[in-house]
Amino acid sequence: MVLQTETEQKIIVSAEKLFYQKGKAGTSMQDIADDAGINRTLLNYYFRSKDKLFEAVFRKAMGRFVPNLAAMLHSDISFEEYIPALVETVIDTMIENPQIPIFVLQELSSNRERMPQIIKEMGIDPVIALKKMEEAGVSKVTGGMDPRQVILNLLSLCIFPFAAKPVVLNILYSGDNEAYIEAMKERKKIIPQLMKQLMSQNRSR
């Protein structure tokens, strides 16, 4: 994975671009070869099959987010303190590659058999994660609200505006990409504030 020929890299770059935008089924090997400016059979030479090539791209995409989420779920640090850094990392990663959330979610939903397997491979054990969350004080801090709802709120606020980029950009920002990006950057400050408010609000009731 570290040592790659120039051709191999060109393939990965084009495959990422097209798979992200049009999905696995919507992208042909020919499309990728054309985009990379190479012969189509080279894709098979380097990756053997479309499935294998896709898997490589998919795992690379997952790998940019899952470690961050896994770190949060397994962390011993106070959940509340962990939020700002997590939000910053996740949003920065998505600003670089806004198509990843929708890509990953779509492929997971059309491929439900492999889901649990991939999740496990990525190092997330749901049971342990929930236990750690409570140990780390999430349920105390949220004043009785199900910690899973808190996590859901955080993830929703971070990820959705990117998953829905085409709609958000068009409807709310009139197609102005600069304005959209600025708004997303602003959310790195907004979201931790909101989470803090929500959690302290709940605590005081």
Next chain:
Amino acid sequence: MVLQTETEQKIIVSAEKLFYQKGKAGTSMQDIADDAGINRTLLNYYFRSKDKLFEAVFRKAMGRFVPNLAAMLHSDISFEEYIPALVETVIDTMIENPQIPIFVLQELSSNRERMPQIIKEMGIDPVIALKKMEEAGVSKVTGGMDPRQVILNLLSLCIFPFAAKPVVLNILYSGDNEAYIEAMKERKKIIPQLMKQLMSQNRSR
């Protein structure tokens, strides 16, 4: 659209099911015919082409949400008061068809030319919408926070947990669909509360 033969209905039902799950490119006409238990050529007889069939399914899916959102954006009622009913409607619709959000978002992102056109056709004019929002007092209520960020927060909290259902279900609810649905129903109460807190919190600063 009102009077449909039995065959036509079978086609739509199967097409919805498969397009929702596997997307346009991931679904063949044969897949749909098999699922409906009819001959493949009947799809062409009734809908002329795959594009036309898909468009019918897509518009039907959009039509379940856009009117609600458009009603909110164009409404004269106080934004704050409008929230609980909107959240209830939207979440109930998604509980019925959890695959729609990811389906719509994915197809919009792989088909960016037609986007603005369809949005406009559905009766949402971004410029008017934003103006109406401010007239309706959104920016006052949010105490200076960009009203678009408020809308984004609301939509994120409502839609994301469904768009990410496969992940959420597996990681947070250990694959227990009953528990997942219960949690989603609970959000019909949680989200309006959160929004209210967020907006009054901002106002008092």
Next chain:
DNA sequence: GTCTATATTGTGATAGAC
């Protein structure tokens, strides 16, 4: 490693019999 040629299967769509 890179190309041409080719095998095989799948796909959307239509014509025409019933």
Next chain:
DNA sequence: GTCTATCACAATATAGAC
């Protein structure tokens, strides 16, 4: 309205020359 037969083409993949 529904079927069979058929078309034109695109898809993945491999064998073999260079």
